[in-house]
Amino acid sequence: MSTRSSDKSSTRRILGPFNRIEGDLEVQVEVEQGTIVKAWVNSPLFRGFEQILHGKEPMDALVYTPRICGICSASQSVAAAQALAAAQGLQPCRNGELATNLILAAENLADHLTHFYLFFMPDFARQSYANKAWFKNINERFKAQTGTAARQVLPARAEFLHLTGILAGKWPHSLALRPGGTTRTVEAQEKIRLLTTIIMFRTFLQDVVFGDELEQLNALRNEEELKSWQQSHPDSDFAKFLMVADDLELEKLGGASNNFMSYGAYSNVGNNAEEKNNGESDHLFKSGIWQQDYQSLNPDNIKEDITHSWLSAQSEAKHPYHGSTIVDTDEENGYSWCKAPRLNGHVMEVGAISRQMVDGHPLIRSLVASSGANVRNRVIARLLELSLVVPEMENWARQLQPKAPFCLPSNLPDEAQGAGMVEAARGSLGHWIRIKNGRILNYQIIAPTTWNFSPRDSNDQPGALELALQNTYVGEDKNASVIIQHIIRSFDPCMVCTVH
Amino acid sequence: MNKNFNILWLQSGGCGGCSMSVLNAEAPDMYSSLLINNINLLWHPSLSEASSEEFLALLESIEKGDIILDALCLEGSVMQGPNGSGRFHMLGGTGRTMMEVIESLTKKANYTVAIGTCAAYGGITMSGNNPGEACGLQYEGHQAGGLLGENWLSPGKLPVINIAGCPTHPNWVIDTLAQLAMGDLTLENLDSLKRPRNYTDHLVHHGCPRNEYYEFKASAVEQSDLGCMMENLGCLGTQARADCNTVLWNGDGSCLRGGYACINCTAPEFEEPGHSFTRTPKIAGIPVGLPTDMPKAWFIALASLSKAATPKRLKVNAVSDHIRITPGTKVEAKSDKEAEKQ
Numbered sequence: 001m002s003t004r005s006s007d008k009s010s011t012r013r014i015l016g017p018f019n020r021i022e023g024d025l026e027v028q029v030e031v032e033q034g035t036i037v038k039a040w041v042n043s044p045l046f047r048g049f050e051q052i053l054h055g056k057e058p059m060d061a062l063v064y065t066p067r068i069c070g071i072c073s074a075s076q077s078v079a080a081a082q083a084l085a086a087a088q089g090l091q092p093c094r095n096g097e098l099a100t101n102l103i104l105a106a107e108n109l110a111d112h113l114t115h116f117y118l119f120f121m122p123d124f125a126r127q128s129y130a131n132k133a134w135f136k137n138i139n140e141r142f143k144a145q146t147g148t149a150a151r152q153v154l155p156a157r158a159e160f161l162h163l164t165g166i167l168a169g170k171w172p173h174s175l176a177l178r179p180g181g182t183t184r185t186v187e188a189q190e191k192i193r194l195l196t197t198i199i200m201f202r203t204f205l206q207d208v209v210f211g212d213e214l215e216q217l218n219a220l221r222n223e224e225e226l227k228s229w230q231q232s233h234p235d236s237d238f239a240k241f242l243m244v245a246d247d248l249e250l251e252k253l254g255g256a257s258n259n260f261m262s263y264g265a266y267s268n269v270g271n272n273a274e275e276k277n278n279g280e281s282d283h284l285f286k287s288g289i290w291q292q293d294y295q296s297l298n299p300d301n302i303k304e305d306i307t308h309s310w311l312s313a314q315s316e317a318k319h320p321y322h323g324s325t326i327v328d329t330d331e332e333n334g335y336s337w338c339k340a341p342r343l344n345g346h347v348m349e350v351g352a353i354s355r356q357m358v359d360g361h362p363l364i365r366s367l368v369a370s371s372g373a374n375v376r377n378r379v380i381a382r383l384l385e386l387s388l389v390v391p392e393m394e395n396w397a398r399q400l401q402p403k404a405p406f407c408l409p410s411n412l413p414d415e416a417q418g419a420g421m422v423e424a425a426r427g428s429l430g431h432w433i434r435i436k437n438g439r440i441l442n443y444q445i446i447a448p449t450t451w452n453f454s455p456r457d458s459n460d461q462p463g464a465l466e467l468a469l470q471n472t473y474v475g476e477d478k479n480a481s482v483i484i485q486h487i488i489r490s491f492d493p494c495m496v497c498t499v500h
Numbered sequence: 501m502n503k504n505f506n507i508l509w510l511q512s513g514g515c516g517g518c519s520m521s522v523l524n525a526e527a528p529d530m531y532s533s534l535l536i537n538n539i540n541l542l543w544h545p546s547l548s549e550a551s552s553e554e555f556l557a558l559l560e561s562i563e564k565g566d567i568i569l570d571a572l573c574l575e576g577s578v579m580q581g582p583n584g585s586g587r588f589h590m591l592g593g594t595g596r597t598m599m600e601v602i603e604s605l606t607k608k609a610n611y612t613v614a615i616g617t618c619a620a621y622g623g624i625t626m627s628g629n630n631p632g633e634a635c636g637l638q639y640e641g642h643q644a645g646g647l648l649g650e651n652w653l654s655p656g657k658l659p660v661i662n663i664a665g666c667p668t669h670p671n672w673v674i675d676t677l678a679q680l681a682m683g684d685l686t687l688e689n690l691d692s693l694k695r696p697r698n699y700t701d702h703l704v705h706h707g708c709p710r711n712e713y714y715e716f717k718a719s720a721v722e723q724s725d726l727g728c729m730m731e732n733l734g735c736l737g738t739q740a741r742a743d744c745n746t747v748l749w750n751g752d753g754s755c756l757r758g759g760y761a762c763i764n765c766t767a768p769e770f771e772e773p774g775h776s777f778t779r780t781p782k783i784a785g786i787p788v789g790l791p792t793d794m795p796k797a798w799f800i801a802l803a804s805l806s807k808a809a810t811p812k813r814l815k816v817n818a819v820s821d822h823i824r825i826t827p828g829t830k831v832e833a834k835s836d837k838e839a840e841k842q
Contacts (some may be wrong), residue, residue, distance in 0.1 A: 015552055019545045022516050026592030044590040045579070047513050048631030056628070057776045063763065064771075067624045070517020070667060070729025114523070122549055144549035145541065154529035158750075161524055165750030169758015171524070172517040173667055173765075175778070176758045183724045183759030259574060283829050327631070329582055403822055407724035485551060488646045 010037065016044075018488055020119040020144075021428030022071045023495025025453070025488070028335075029469060034472070034476055036484075039462070039469035041453050046310075046337040049500040050325040053443035058084060058412055058435050061443065064433065065431065065441065066173050068445070069497045072116075074107040074164070076497075079431040079445075085179035086418030087435060088411060095406040096181015096235070098396045099167050101284075102194070104422070105266065105393050107171065109201075111425035112352070112382045113160075113209075115492045116241075117142070117153045120379065123489065124244050124445040128482050134244060140239065151236065156204040162197050166190055166457030180408030187402050193395045198273040202390050210387065211236030217387040223364035226380075238383055242376075250376035251367075251481035254468040254487035257347045258372050260290040261451070263430065265423035266392065284392055285359040285423070289343065294358065299421065301344045302430070304446065308455040310334035317458065320432040320444035321417060337499040340454040340463060341446045349373055349464045350427025350451045351491065353381035361388070414438040421493040425447055426494050447497035465491060504540035505681035507571045508562065508605065509615070511545050512589050512598045513575025513625045513634050516665040518616040519546050524750060525670035537678040542567070554591060559601070562608055571680055572609035574602060574637060577618040577625040578647045581633030588632050599647065602637075606648060610656035611680055612637060613663060613674060620662035620695075622646075623767035628772075638662075638694070641769045658687065662694045666765035671747055672699050691741070696764065699747065704737035704755075704762045705791075707745035714738075716810040717803050718818035723778070724759055727818025731787055734778045735761035738791040743768045 009032050016026035028040040049068050053061060065080040066073040078100060085092060092100070122144035129135050141149050163172035167184055176183045186194070202214060210217055211233040220226050230242045245251065264287030288297050303317035313326035317340075328334070341348075346355075353373050356364035363384065367377045412435065420431040427448030434442040452461035462470070465488065474481040511519070520529055534541060543550060543558055550558060561567045578599055580590040586597030591772035594601075600812070606612045614637050617623035622641055625634035636646045638660040644650035646660075653659060663672050676696045679685040691700045708714070713728040720727035737745075740762050742753045755762050763777050764770045775781040781788045790799050813825040 014593055016594075017545075017552065017555065018592065019543075019548060019551050019555065022546070023511070024589070024592055026590070042592070044592050045513065046588045046632060047625050047634070048628075051631040052628035054628070060777055063777045064624065064627065067515050067517070067666065070515040070520045073515070073517060073520075108547055118547060126549065145547055150528065150531055154523060154531060155526065158524045158526045158529065162751035162753075163754030165748070167758075169753045169755045169760060170749035172515075172520055174758060175755065175763070178723055181724070184757075185726075185759065227566075267756070271691070315704035325580060327583075329587060405724070405821055407722075409722050 005052065009033070011041065012422060020071070020122065021489060021493045021495060023493075023498070025495050027469070027484070027488070029474075029484070030481060031474060034473055035474045036469050036474060037327040039466045040335050041455060041463060041465050042336045043338040043453065043495050043499045046327065046499055048325070048327075051441055051444065053440050056440050057438070058087070058433065059410065060179070061433065061440065062175055065445070068170045068500045069494060071111055072107070072424045072426065072429070072447070072494055072497050074103050074168065074174065074177065075422055075429050077174060077177040078104050079420040079422045079429050081177045081179050082420030082422060083418045083431040083433045084410065084412065084420070086420065087416035087433060088179065088418075090179050090408065090410065090414060092179065092181040093405050093408050094269055095186070095400055096178075096408070097267045098400055099182040099184070099186070099406060101179060101266045101396050102393060103164055103168050103174070103177065105389050108425040109386055109389055110161055111384050111492070113153060113157055115425075116379065116383060117149050119492065120489045121149070121241065121483055122147070123482055126173065126482055132247065134247065136245060138240065141237070143289040147152050151210055156201065156208075160197065160201040163194060166194060178407055179410045181406050183407055185402075185406045186400055188445055191397060191400050191402060194400070195394065198390065198393045198397055202394070205390060206388055209237050209383070211239070214387040217384065218391075221362040223370060226363060228368075241379060245379070246293045250486065251371040251374050253375040253472065253483065254378075254490050255372045255374050256349050256464040256468040258368070259346050259348045260357040260373070261343060261348035261350055261428055262358040263287050263297070263421040263423055263428045265355055268387075285355045288358045289348065290354070291346070291358045294360070299419065299430075302446070303342055304444075305340040305342060305457040307340070307458040308333050308335055309339050310337055311339065320430065320446060321434060321442070323442075323444045325444075336455040338450055338454055340457040341451055342457055345459070347454070347461055347464055347467065348451055351378060351381070352385045352425075353378045354427060355423055356381050356384065375380050375486050378490045403484065426492050426497075427451060429497070445500055447494065447500065449491070449493045449495060449498040452491045453493055453495070453498055502564055504538050505570045506540050506542050506568055507573055507677065508542045508569055508609070509573040510598075510602065510605075511542040512574065512576040512602065512619075513579040513616040513632055514616060514623070516546070517576070518575045518665075518673070519544070521667040522670045525674055530670065530674070532731065533678070535675045537674075537681050539677055539681050542569070556594065564605055565608065565774045569609045570603065571611040571613055571677065572605050573615050573618045575615040577622050577632070577634035577636060577836050578602060579632050579634055581631070584633065603647060605653065606637075610654060611658055611661065612654050613661045613680070614638075614675065615663055616668050617664045617666045617765060617768075617770065620660070620664040624771045625665060626771060636662075639768060650826050658685070659690075659694050661685070661690065661696065664693070664695050664766040665742065666770070669699070669747055669749060670743070672696065693768065695741070698793070699743045700741040700766065702741070702743040702746065704740040704742050704744045706743065708737055708756045709745075710756060715806060716814050718814040719808045720766075721819050724821045726820050726821065726823070727814075729756070729761050730780065732780050733761050734763070734780050736764040736789065737762040739789065740764040740766060800811050
């Protein structure tokens with residue numbers, strides 16, 4: 001960490017490296033009288049997957065893209081498989097879609113759990129909170145590595161991921177996810193084991209995380225109901241977080257654009273579409289955007305801007321089908337390897353809170369109506385998703401038909417293009433592939449944290465985290481105050497995906 | 501009780517997947533395993549409390565020699581680009597390249613451990629035209645050298661220990677670190693590519709549930725067929741050095757049990773097989789890359805013999821996605837024979 005004065009009243013501080021996030025992050029802040037007036041977010045690692053993929057056989061994207069990220073690995077596989085399916089107009093078979101939902105949900109929920117217990121909560125067990133009335137309790141429970149929670153959470157997480165052992169061979173980095181479905185067929189007894197594993201995870205959530213039935217959580221409609229639920233279940237880990245959030249006023253920290261986007265999560269094939277959404281949506285959580293109200297999403301309006309990236313050869317923001325990734329370390333305006341994706345020129349926030357805003361969960365809509373997207377509400381949305389998705393997983397597993405196919409053959413044309421747009425734990429993940437002469441001509445990826453942690457664009461609009469840090473009071477402490485860390489971690493950033 | 505064995509875990513040009521995989525450790529969980537084996541995790545990017553300046557203070561203490569570093573674990577390739585500058589990976593908040601930080605720490609650490617194929621040999625990050633100028637700690641693909649040079653030895657007199665795999669199995673990592681902490685790991689425990697022989701004395705083929713199909717050369721044709729995936733679907737399990745089908749992943753999974761090919765991810769340059777990963781290259785109909793320690797002519801002779809003897813059950817099931825013909829019983833076999841006579 002270093003500081004330097006830019007003028008009399010303000011100081012520029014360079015903060016990092018931040019841990020308990022996935023990958024590498026550096027943040028610069030300009031502080032005036034203890035308040036951040038401007039922030040610059042830098043993704044300091046570049047590997048070049050988009051260059052690696054150029055010229056490869058299209059199906060080999062299924063090997064390379066999951067290895068962009070070890071924590072969003074299955075999401076990357078699903079996005080690649082869907083892009084390859086779109087390029088050949090292939091609709092996966094029903095079992096394949098159900099198995100894909102289950103694999104994706106296993107990863108997403110394991111990630112939500114990892115984030116809450118291993119990445120986010122340990123910050124409240126820091127010595128800087130030693131004078132708080134709740135410190136002893138939180139410290140014993142959530143202290144990094146030694147807290148009592150980790151000893152319960154690690155085995156529960158590992159057993160839950162047995163789903164991927166059965167359905168995908170392993171996690172991370174599976175080749176089971178294909179354009180036509182999944183390679184692993186499931187027998188009757190394995191269907192029972194899948195269900196058992198999901199129900200054991202439900203039991204863990206009900207006993208440890210929530211102290212209540214998931215259906216009770218899912219039925220909460222507004223802030224008042226959440227408050228009264230919290231009072232009647234004070235010993236659950238979720239209630240402990242809500243108590244700390246109240247005391248530290250986490251709902252006042254980390255507000256961003258309040259523009260929310262979701263590509264739509266989990267294929268609706270496994271459910272009775274009419275019952276779920278009156279035939280409205282292809283997804284369990286529908287796609288769309290929320291800017292004051294719900295609007296449908298037009299992916300043609302997604303463009304990536306590289307004004308402040310160490311990249312060149314692109315004079316204006318481009319749709320990913322036509323985007324390029326050419327390194328230019330001398331780019332004067334550059335301060336990150338990350339590009340700046342925008343929808344209709346707007347900064348969008350993605351993640352669990354955006355999925356639930358767009359889909360219209362009453363509790364999240366109520367919380368955001370009163371305090372916007374912020375540190376507390378982002379965490380609540382993530383935990384709510386744990387509770388919302390597990391019952392759906394039980395449905396999907398019940399609908400598997402052991403003697404029916406799981407995978408349809410793939411037959412890619414030599415020239416084609418396709419997009420795969422999925423929801424990873426951290427938000428909207430898109431792959432755009434163009435194929436020529438049977439090889440990959442262009443492969444562009446926009447990951448969730450590319451949206452959330454983007455640099456400024458050509459209009460000098462800050463990205464979502466840059467906005468979220470602005471106007472935050474951090475005091476005179478020259479260190480990366482714990483408040484900054486709460487804000488950063490509330491997004492559950494995945495930096496290896498961000499730049500890829 | 502032994503004193504604690506201090507390890508520092510850093511990540512560079514990789515995906516973090518080996519860390520995520522080690523969190524899948526079971527019976528016991530990762531934290532308990534470290535505790536039982538007297539391993540003290542000084543710092544890990546995903547798990548430790550210390551962030552920013554707290555971490556930088558720790559780094560300084562290690563570099564000054566105030567804290568003894570028993571083992572440095574690196575996950576991810578070393579990023580040398582662009583143009584050898586290392587700027588593709590800067591350690592946030594420091595202005596230092598990770599390349600320089602890693603090199604500095606390897607001088608302090610008694611042992612240096614590469615976690616995953618990226619850190620060992622360059623791995624996936626080196627694919628294509630290697631845009632990041634990635635390399636491994638002591639290898640660049642098959643070529644010895646890498647960041648530290650072919651003849652480099654750590655202060656503890658071992659080369660870089662290459663726990664290769666993409667990702668690594670939790671047991672490979674925990675067992676190797678535990679062996680190091682006990683003082684049990686010597687050069688004899690490493691194979692010719694400096695991988696722990698704990699898992700590379702085996703082949704992925706060992707314990708493959710498709711072995712009967714392999715024996716009779718009853719091959720899968722489409723993805724999700726039940727047959728052996730060597731002839732058509734690119735499976736390298738008969739050559740790949742690892743115990744994946746006996747140690748098993750996430751309960752009782754493995755790539756082959758998941759219905760897809762082994763891509764030999766514990767080997768240098770697995771990332772560039774020279775053909776599509778899931779299609780077996782052939783010359784005159786014979787797969788290229790047969791088991792490495794078997795004379796080719798014998799393999800072909802045995803293969804044609806066993807193909808001629810393949811039971812109908814295997815022939816049919818090999819190209820089906822579910823078992824269509826079940827193994828018979830004695831009674832059924834007898835009545836089949838009688839039916840033939842008539």
